[in-house]
Amino acid sequence: MKKDYQDLIEKYLEGDLEGIELKNFEKKLENIPELKREITLQKEIREALLEKDVDEFRTKLQTFKKVGGIEKQKSNPSTLTISLLYKVAASVLLILSSALVVFLIFFNKPSNHELFNEYFIPYDNLVVSRGSSSENPQLNKAMSLYDIGKYRKAIEAFKNTKQENSVVASFYMGVSYLSIGDTENSINKFSEVIESDNEILAEVAMWYKALAMIKKEDVEAAKKILKQLTTSENSRFYRDRAESLLNELN
């Protein structure tokens, strides 16, 4: 089965299937449970491998564990060698990667367009939950369109979601607008989120708003937002990214 469908599965995941091709494929999806399972698997693999912030958080928890707690592995010689090896490998890697960064900075001044493409990844769909589908059919419908990259249709669906989900909907609408290149509308949506009382999404929205500004070639506005992201008490993930993006803009 896999061999026949792999190309279609990829097109579907990239959001490249349209019209009758999409309809036919969706029909197949309903009728062939294996295919559905395959799609879920491939989609989840992508998500799992692209969760850079989760990886970073996990590493942080791990280092903390080693520093902070638990008096185990007390000078067991073999684990000691291994951990030393790790440290050496890690430092070599660090040196190599900083050398690469320096190289890239000096020899490769990217355009705004390239910067945008480098930094922009549509935000993961973290909303859809199977359990609550009956409570929230509109939001779930919009999110699943968002999921497969059908941003225009997703935007329409987000417009119909309930008032209580408005911040979440605005946020994902903003990312959808940005994905299809409509910077004006995306900036408006992100501004709504930034002004809302959802502090966490507000911060993520600031990051995306800065990217939208870059896409709009309004670098000064982007820098202003990025500076705000680097100074206040923000998530390290966005703080670091804002810092590195700022460096590239300067």
Place this chain on the structure above:
Amino acid sequence: MKYTDEELVSGIFKGSPEIIKTIYDDLFPVINSFVMSNSGSSQDAEDVFQEAQIILYRKIKSGSLVLNCTFKTFLFAVCKKLWLLRLKKKARIPMDYFEQELPDLDNETVESIEKNERYLLYKKHFNRLPESCKKLLLLFFEGNKMKDIAIKMGFASEGYARKRKHHCQKNLLNSIANDPLYNELAGSEIARKISEESIP
């Protein structure tokens, strides 16, 4: 706890070292003793504690965390559920053996616990691939065009890049599909979905 629940939640999201340390110092001992008294090691307890915080992080990030109890109770419930799930897979103990112990968690949270287990499994298999495959697949998943991937990887042609990608992806998919744990994890999800759908 010297912090409020809101401070703990936002501390996890921000990766604040003070908050992480406080959570560790105050809550880990309880999880440790729970896991150790249920056929686990201290290492198991650490893993569970870590993954529970990652599950929480994802929920916070998506704005879907709703605390109906204290932060502490919620984190415990996630840890317990996760450990029982792992224990069940490891020792093949039927889940109803623990029924009375099972913490009360909403479906969405249970699903995110299972999803995290699947993600760990995917990463494990991905990490076993040859370096060149890992690099190529990441470039592809990040949305790079085949033409650019060929250049970045130093391949002679786009066609060859496509061929390599196909090969690497097939290896990854096969090794995941052949992992009995995957079938259990995916199986349990499907079974739960069916049972949910049959409830009107």
